[in-house]
Amino acid sequence: MGASSPTEVDISTDEFCRVYDELPLWSAPFGALLLEHVPLPRGGEVLDVGAGTGFLSVELAQRCGAASRVVAVDPWSAALRRLRSRVEFHNLANVELIESPLEDAGLAANRFDLIVSNLGVNNFADPARAVAECFRVAKPHGAFALATNTQGHMQEFYEVYADVLKGVGTPAVLRALEEHIARRTTAGALVSLLETAGFEVQDTIERPFAMRFADGTALLNHHLVRLAFLPDWMAVSEDVDGVFESLERRLNEVALKRGELRLSVPMLYVKAEKRA
Numbered sequence: 001m002g003a004s005s006p007t008e009v010d011i012s013t014d015e016f017c018r019v020y021d022e023l024p025l026w027s028a029p030f031g032a033l034l035l036e037h038v039p040l041p042r043g044g045e046v047l048d049v050g051a052g053t054g055f056l057s058v059e060l061a062q063r064c065g066a067a068s069r070v071v072a073v074d075p076w077s078a079a080l081r082r083l084r085s086r087v088e089f090h091n092l093a094n095v096e097l098i099e100s101p102l103e104d105a106g107l108a109a110n111r112f113d114l115i116v117s118n119l120g121v122n123n124f125a126d127p128a129r130a131v132a133e134c135f136r137v138a139k140p141h142g143a144f145a146l147a148t149n150t151q152g153h154m155q156e157f158y159e160v161y162a163d164v165l166k167g168v169g170t171p172a173v174l175r176a177l178e179e180h181i182a183r184r185t186t187a188g189a190l191v192s193l194l195e196t197a198g199f200e201v202q203d204t205i206e207r208p209f210a211m212r213f214a215d216g217t218a219l220l221n222h223h224l225v226r227l228a229f230l231p232d233w234m235a236v237s238e239d240v241d242g243v244f245e246s247l248e249r250r251l252n253e254v255a256l257k258r259g260e261l262r263l264s265v266p267m268l269y270v271k272a273e274k275r276a
């Protein structure tokens with residue numbers, strides 16, 4: 001798989017955030033899905049939970065108009081520095097940044113007309129706690145709109161990985177892969193998470209997109225894969241030698257047969273309302 005280990009990336013630096021932000025092909029399709037459907041409160045207050053480098057915060061601040069206010073919350077300092085420079089460049093007076101996990105941000109209850117989160121829910125340490133906090137800070141009848149990937153994500157990759165692990169003959173490792181896959185949310189689990197917090201789900205829209213690679217070697221060396229997926233993939237079979245060499249070989253065989261390695265990514269948009 002070549003050069004550096006995927007865990008050597010330091011996401012706390014400005015340099016990393018500039019590069020991360022210039023390569024938004026992973027999060028942009030989710031953001032575009034959300035922006036196609038999300039209500040746009042004119043003159044209202046919007047909360048972007050897990051804003052990251054903040055492309056969605058900036059879009060909403062402009063699309064909802066100057067009379068609106070967007071609060072971007074994220075504990076990732078370097079990402080918020082990136083967002084701040086963008087807010088200053090665009091001269092946006094209606095974006096406020098809070099560097100904190102949502103749960104510790106000290107936001108007032110019943111404040112926001114709209115809460116959004118793009119690719120947040122799979123990343124919160126305690127999703128139930130984060131969603132309960134969203135409920136607390138939403139206005140009565142306020143909206144909560146999320147976009148996320150769900151189980152089924154890159155299933156063509158996981159099928160080959162499971163086949164390789166079956167060949168290794170260690171059931172515990174195969175179970176570890178199944179547990180890893182099951183950690184990603186489903187439409188049903190997300191709806192139930194929101195309803196448990198008190199939201200009423202009004203809209204769910206599913207749309208897939210495809211990430212295409214020439215072969216397995218290209219996939220395993222891609223910057224986003226090395227940053228966001230490979231460390232967890234490798235952790236599943238870290239105690240068994242040679243798994244990733246076999247996996248790369250098998251993925252390359254599949255790509256040769258199919259003409260490319262095409263991985264499906266199911267995207268889910270959910271919109272809920274805080275019951276009064």
Ligand SMILES: C[S@@+](CC[C@H](N)C(=O)[O-])C[C@H]1O[C@@H](n2cnc3c(N)ncnc32)[C@H](O)[C@@H]1O
Nearest residue numbers: 027050051052073074076101102118119123124
């Ligand atoms: C996959 S990134 C998505 C960033 C951005 N929304 C985008 O679409 O590019 C997930 C973000 O959630 C943030 N995050 C994780 N836990 C959080 C929490 N408890 N409160 C707020 N943000 C959180 C991370 O720091 C990270 O920026």
